[in-house]
Structure formats: C-alpha cells, structure tokens
Amino acid sequence: MRIKTGIRGFDETIQGGIVPNRIYVVSGPPGSGKTTFGVQFLAYGAGTGTPGLYVSLTRGSEATIESMSNYNLNIPILIERGKLLFMDAKSVAVYGDADTTINPSTIYSEIVNTVRKHAIKRLVIDSMSTLRFSIRDRRSEDEEVGRFIQNLKLLDVTTILLSEMIDPSVYATEQYACDGLIFHHNFMRGRSMVRAIQVIKMCGTAHDCEMRKLGFAEDGLFVAGKIV
Numbered sequence: 031m032r033i034k035t036g037i038r039g040f041d042e043t044i045q046g047g048i049v050p051n052r053i054y055v056v057s058g059p060p061g062s063g064k065t066t067f068g069v070q071f072l073a074y075g076a077g078t079g080t081p082g083l084y085v086s087l088t089r090g091s092e093a094t095i096e097s098m099s100n101y102n103l104n105i106p107i108l109i110e111r112g113k114l115l116f117m118d119a120k121s122v123a124v125y126g127d128a129d130t131t132i133n134p135s136t137i138y139s140e141i142v143n144t145v146r147k148h149a150i151k152r153l154v155i156d157s158m159s160t161l162r163f164s165i166r167d168r169r170s171e172d173e174e175v176g177r178f179i180q181n182l183k184l185l186d187v188t189t190i191l192l193s194e195m196i197d198p199s200v201y202a203t204e205q206y207a208c209d210g211l212i213f214h215h216n217f218m219r220g221r222s223m224v225r226a227i228q229v230i231k232m233c234g235t236a237h238d239c240e241m242r243k244l245g246f247a248e249d250g251l252f253v254a255g256k257i258v
C-alpha cells in the first residue's frame with residue numbers, strides 16, 4: 031500500500047506514492063520549496079482525515095502558518111478541525127533561558143507526546159539542520175542524528191525530514207539513514223532560475239533519477255516534465 035504525497039505530478043513518478051510509516055528526507059537550498067513540500071504533504075493527509083504534525087525547529091510556526099496560508103490548501107480550516115497541528119520545539123536556548131537541557135532526546139519526547147495525544151500519522155520536522163544546533167558536542171553530532179532517526183522509526187507515522195543542502199555531493203547522516211531521499215535544486219539557466227526536483231533513492235520503488243521542473247502554483251508545488 032502507498033500513500034499520496036499530494037504534490038501534483040510527483041506521486042506518478044514514484045509508483046503512485048510513498049510507502050507509509052517510513053522516513054523520507056527532502057533536501058535542498060534555501061527557498062527551494064522544502065517547507066511548502068512538507069506542509070502540502072500534511073495538508074493533503076489532513077484533507078483526507080489523516081492527522082498531521084509540523085514540528086518547527088527554525089522559525090516560529092506562526093510565521094510558517096501565515097506564509098503557507100497564502101496557498102489554497104485550506105490550512106486555517108484544517109488547523110481549526112484539529113487535523114493539522116503546528117508545534118514549536120525549541121532547538122536553541124535563548125539568552126537568559128534557564129532551561130539549557132535542549133537536545134535531540136528532549137525534542138523527541140515532545141514529538142512523541144504530541145503524536146500519541148493526537149493520533150498523528152504524518153509528521154514533518156523542519157529542519158534537521160536546526161536539530162543539529164541542539165547538539166552540544168560536535169563530535170557526537172552524526173551519532174545523535176542517527177539515534178534520533180532510529181527512534182523516529184519506532185513511531186507509527188510517515189515522516190518527512192527537511193534538511194538544508196548546499197553541496198549535493200556531500201551526504202549527511204539523515205540522507206544515509208532514511209528510506210527515501212528527494213533533492214530540490216535551484217540553478218541558473220541563462221538569466222533565469224530553474225527549480226527542479228529529483229528522487230535520489232526510494233526504497234522498494236522503481237523510479238528514475240531525472241530532474242523534473244518544480245513549480246509554485248496557487249495550490250502549492252507541482253512537478254512538471256523532465257529537464258533536458
């Protein structure tokens with residue numbers, strides 16, 4: 031059984047959708063549509079009765095709700111119906127903050143509580159890059175990220191981890207540890223910028239690794255033809 035991401039034109043490229051209860055990573059540079067991908071995935075599920083949770087480790091979720099409400103994805107209605115939840119998990123202690131015990135394990139506990147309480151089935155974490163900020167000891171960063179992902183696998187949810195990517199030839203731990211990896215690309219062609227999406231790996235799925243045009247429309251992201 032597969033579930034649809036809800037990204038128009040994308041599910042067709044991966045045999046109709048993603049296998050549920052696995053962990054996927056969407057990596058790309060800033061402004062390439064990662065947050066939109068994640069929120070759209072949750073909104074699609076929520077619209078079909080599946081509760082989804084967006085965990086914001088970067089900017090406050092108020093700002094994300096505001097910008098994502100520009101799309102015709104019924105975000106405010108889905109939130110009101112309790113099918114779409116936004117949660118702010120702190121990844122960095124602010125000055126004067128007495129609580130300096132923020133780490134991937136405390137963030138995980140917060141996520142687990144919310145997942146159980148609201149019977150969450152779709153989960154998005156934005157982003158793995160900021161989760162890393164909560165790791166004090168730089169030497170244990172990869173180990174901590176690996177452990178965080180192993181623990182997410184214990185949950186009965188389909189997870190999309192968003193991660194910032196500057197150099198596509200350098201792989202991060204989450205990209206090794208996940209079941210599926212999707213890249214977003216922004217590149218210049220002449221004087222205009224082209225946005226593309228590419229499936230790097232997708233366990234148990236026949237797919238190609240072509241770059242396809244990624245566009246923004248009123249209802250969010252859509253995937254068009256191959257870029258030649």
Ligand SMILES: Nc1ncnc2c1ncn2[C@@H]1O[C@H](COP(=O)(O)OP(=O)(O)O)[C@@H](O)[C@H]1O
Binds near residue numbers: 059063067100
């Ligand atoms: N209707 C829209 N609402 C919000 N962003 C839009 C819209 N149409 C196009 N965009 C583009 O989407 C970009 C933000 O995408 P986002 O998903 O936040 O990217 P990322 O999370 O990778 O930084 C904006 O910089 C803007 O260029």
Ligand SMILES: [Mg+2]
Binds near residue numbers: 156
């Ligand atoms: Mg973002």
